[in-house]
Amino acid sequence: MLKLNLLREDCSYTFRSYFEMSYEPDDILAEFGYTFSRAALALPEANYPHSNLVELRRRLETHLSLASLSSEAARREVLVAPILLEAAALSH
Template identity: 45%
Template structure:
């Protein structure tokens, strides 16, 4: 049974809407999938994150987070802005990319330093389907970038929860981390991983 119809065009958002297991969808794009405990790079965080963490604890109870825009502006943006104080990065927001009619659309956040990471905000607070969309975007990046790095990293988030994924360019496999990181509780660990990925040679 073919899930992806050859006569249809698919944007990254369309992969979110497909009601099939990710391993079936990704197999049609030529990649395998597994849920596992990822050994993610960890970097050294040079400045204190206490202020950011305290800000979330103090202010989030007063903010209505019932829309994707609210989560982007109040939960994701502060983390990325704080990341700019830690490491020299470039952040592309809503970056358009076209590989073919099965892999096209815009990337929520594409962050570059020595390495890069994709960050996708999951629509409808659905991390499961959101990861399928992230995987499709990682596959597009695999086609788009020269093979300077053997691994590509991404993260799916609903604002207060982050989960990482990795694409191995040699084996054409995508792994989803079984662990998740909470905001604001796990901010120090989250930053170590983001810095580790972005500074990974």
Template identity: 40%
Template sequence: MGRTVILDPAESYTYSKYAELPFDTADILAEFGVTLHNTSMQLPQQLPIDPEPLRVELQENLALVDPASEIARREALIFPILKTVCKFIQAPLKIEYPVRVNTWLRGSFDYFIPTPQSLLVIKAKNADLARGFTQLAVELIALDQWTDSSTPVLYGTVTTGDTWKFGLLHRQEKRIQKDINTYAIPSDLNRVLSALFGITMNTSLTSTR
């Protein structure tokens, strides 16, 4: 019995479209010759700053703003965290960054931090982490084809603002790892910040296979 063909060669797909397709992530990635593995990832960890000022800011934001909409979650939770990281490491934060590889891989990255170990951050549409991870995985595939960086892995994270999940692409093996763990904000802020700093401040990274 053959594998069902999901993507139409004659159609064009934006990154966000993949979050809307009614198919398993693994089946969608198979269209690109990439496999999916769920695992408990050992994320790189560095925490070069005191996280308490940011924690206070996030708690104040949550007290002031009802994070019911994607815009509210982005402004109150996601942007302050990424701004803190980029300010410290002195890297730009690309927002709605357009990247077109081909007709199946086109659109804009929600957030992109272009360091030697680049990092993608995706807002989960409709607060759906599962479908958001599908979009993240496809964008990691696009980043792999778009960049000539020699780093063996590419990292990304999908977030609803108050929940974060990480993943990575092993470029040579064409294998996506999906972390089975999730991290909550603000309670797991130290873990999230440590991972974001650990990824963006390292140029040679390894992970649990």
């Protein structure tokens, strides 16, 4: 893999600085010798009988495979918006 040299030695970076960069997360991590991979987490689940949640999960997993989440706007539009819209629909 070709090293991109994204970081400058004469600069100081904060935690927020990395999120403001326009580079992909795997490229930033490669600067430090790490790799990036996506994997599903097995978290505890509530016993909530609602069929739309299965469809929402399927859509989110599909979106994750199609979209890069390197910007805040992408994360908001691909992940957060569908969840908020589903929550709004359930509350009516």
